[in-house]
Each structure stands twice: as C-alpha cells, then as structure tokens.
Amino acid sequence: MKKLSLVLLLCFGILGYSQSHLDRYIKAGLENNEIIKQKKFDINKSLYTLQEAKSLFYPSVGLVANYTIADGGRTIDIPIGDMLNPVYSTLNQITNSNSFPSLQNQSVLINPNNFYDVKIHTTMPLLNYEIMYNKKIKSQQTTVQRIELEIYRRELVKEIKIAYYKYLQSMEGIRIYENAMSIVKENQRVNRSLYKNDKINRTAVLRSDNEVTRIEANLQTAVNTSKNAKSYFNFLLNKELDSDIEIDQDMQVPNEILSENTENMEELQKLNQAKELNDNVFKMTKSNWYPKLSGFADFGFQDFDFKVDKSSRYYFAGLSLEWNIFSGNKNKYKMKQVDEDSKKISSQIDNVKQQLLLQFQVSQNNLKSALDQYHSDTKQKETAKKYNDDVTRLYKEGMAIYIELLDAQNQLVNTQLNANIALFNSWIAFAELERANATFNLTKN
DSSP states (O other): OOOOEEEOOOSSOOOSOOOHHHHHHHHHHHHHOHHHHHHHHHHHHHHHHHHHHHHTTSOEEEEEEEEEOOOSSOEEEEOHHHHHHHHHHHHHHHHTSOOSOOOOOEEEESSOSSEEEEEEEEEEEEEOHHHHHHHHHHHHHHHHHHHHHHHHHHHHHHHHHHHHHHHHHHHHHHHHHHHHHHHHHHHHHHHHHHHHTTSSOHHHHHHHHHHHHHHHHHHHHHHHHHHHHHHHHHHHTTSOTTOOOOOOOSOOOOOOEEEOOGGGOHHHHHHHHHHHHHHHHHHHHHGGGSOEEEEEEEEEEEEETTOOSGGGEEEEEEEEEEOOOOSTTHHHHHHHHHHHHHHHHHHHHHHHHHHHHHHHHHHHHHHHHHHHHHHHHHHHHHHHHHHHHHHHHHHHTTSSOHHHHHHHHHHHHHHHHHHHHHHHHHHHHHHHHHHHHTOSOOTTO
16 A cells, blocks of 8 residues: 655744653553553453463362262162072071071162262363363453553543643633733723823724723633633543643644554554454354363262261262264354354454545645644734734824724734634644554553
C-alpha cells in the first residue's frame, strides 16, 4: 500500500515549545483512570483463568471417605447349610463327635452394612486435546484483553489532549475578552467625557454602553466554558473537578511528519488475535472426535465394623479411555458455526482496514484545513490590529467617527478569537490524527 505522508508547516517557528505539563497529565491520567483500573482487574482475572487451564494438565488428588449402613433390599442367598451339613454330619459320625456343627443357609445384603471405605483418589489426564486447546484459547483471550486495554489507553490519551487544548483555548478566550473589556470601558469613559463637553452626540455614549454590556456577557460565557472544560479535564484524570491546571505557554501550531501506519494499529491486532482464537476453538471442537485417555489410582482402607488390619489395605489403579463415536452430528454443526465466525472475522478485518485508512485520511485532511484556517486567521488578526491602530489614532484626532472605531475594535476581537480557535483546533486535529495513526508512544507512560 502506498504510504501517505503529511508535512505540517510551522507558522511562526517553534519557540522552544515543550509539552511537559501535558505529558505529566497524560501519565497521571493513564495511572489514575478508573476504567483502566477495571480493565487491569479483568486482565488479572484472565491470567488466573489461564493458570487454571494449565492446572488441568496436573494430577488431581483427593481424600475420599465413605461409610454405609444398610438394611433390607436385595440379598444374595448362599446355601452354605445345604452344601456343608451333609459333609459335617458324616465327619461327626466318623469321629464319633460333634465337632462339626450344623450350619444355616445365609442371606447377605447386597448393600454393605456398617462398612467404611477411606482412600486417596488420584486422576491424571494422559491424552486430552480439549484441555490443550483450552489452554491456548485462555492465553489468547488474555492477549485480546491486553490489546483492548491499549486501545482504551490510546483513546484516553486523545481525549486528555483534546480536553487540555480546549481548556487552553477557553483561557485564551477569557484573556481576549478581558482585553476587549478594558478597551470598551476606556471607550465608554472617553465618550462620556466627550459627551459632557458637547463634542459628540448621545448615540456614541449609548453604543459604547451596549458594547460594555455585550463584552461582559461574552466574558461570562467564556468563564463558564472554561469552568466546564476544567471540570471535564480533571474528570479524565480522576481528580477533583475544580483542581488547578498548569498550562503550557507560547503554543504554536504542531510541526510533525506522520506516515500512514494503520496496518499496525491495535484494532487490527485485536481482530487478528480473535481470528487465531477462533481457529483454536475450531480445533478444540474437532478434537471431540479424538480419544481421551486418563489414568487413575486409589490407595486406602476398607472393612466392616471399623476394623483396620493388613487385610483392610488395598490399591486399585487403571486406565480410562473415552472415545466419542457418534453424537448425532452435534460437533459437525458446531464446527460449521465456528467456521462461519471465522469468515465473519475475516470480513471484519478487511472492513476495519478500510475504516482505519479512511479515518487517517479524513484526520489528515482536517489537520490541513485547520492549519490553512490558522494561517488565514493569523494574517487577518495582524491586518485587523493595524487597522484598529490606524482608526484609533484617527478617532482621537477627530478624523473618524465612533462607528468606524467600533467596527475596527470588533474586527480585532473577532480575528483574535478566530486565530485562537484555529490554533487549538489545529492541535485537536493533530491529536485526532495521532490517534487515527496510533503514533503516540504509550510505552513511556
């Protein structure tokens, strides 16, 4: 893909500008933001989930104890008397004694009565593809959450920068209106003095009074806008909403060279990781057709009436093989579902690539427009200042009317405001371009 580049020209030259305050605020915002803390908790949880998946490869050992009492139910009839009594009777006759007593037929309960079984039960998977792919999936889920955190951090940096620029923009607006207020109040004082001396008519006085009222209202609006900007900026930093904000002085337009870098953005990394994860889900689903082999071993004691001797000890061990032969094509349809998900993710990757490239180009063009506007407004501000100085001098000499002076002053204030707006709009557009291109270095914060 053809690389796009943007060369942003400097209007007045960089005057040693440094974003030290802003860099510090960005670092504080990334450290204190509650959403980032919550996402880190989720990552920690996913890491524990991964450890849980790894633990499935190890043996599972447990103590199992059972004690049963039983009465009634099915029995096993053992004809001991019928089998041995004739033999015992013959032996008694031969020995001329009663050494061999008569025996009764026995009926033994199938359920053991007064029987205990205490054992150490151990199981261990020997061949199980499902837990192998499950471990890979858990690891990839953790990676996806890390990427999501980076996406949010990058977005937060952009929001902090924009909020900071808007606050600086509002403070400069207050300064401009305060300067305008001093000018219109001076005009009000001069016009009232001239009116008392019958040098001008009442119209100029009324107009100067209205200008004072108008600038006062605009100044109050600018103050309120600044308060809102301060509150939002402190909100992003998780600080008290009325906390003071240190500002960087002598800000000029940005001077950077940005090359298109959308192929390496976290949004694409997340989708690529999701595609790999989905591939492992497909393999895990397919592995249900493979056999599962596990081993088990029991070591313990069992006997009646809580007897414990050599005959009570026992061990029991073996292998268990499980092989799913037929499940009504359930896994087949599951695999088809996962395959459709994979196609969907591939489509999303292509779409997001175009979206990111479009976002970069739009942000690039917006920055160009903002810079052009700033250059235009700066020239108009310089022209308006010269025009105001000339008209002010002519007015003091009585060679210009008040309406001309008022028009010159309004032009000066408006061009100053427009230049201020354009300056910080350039920085806002640059922050958006920086976000669209993922060029801010998150590793240093």
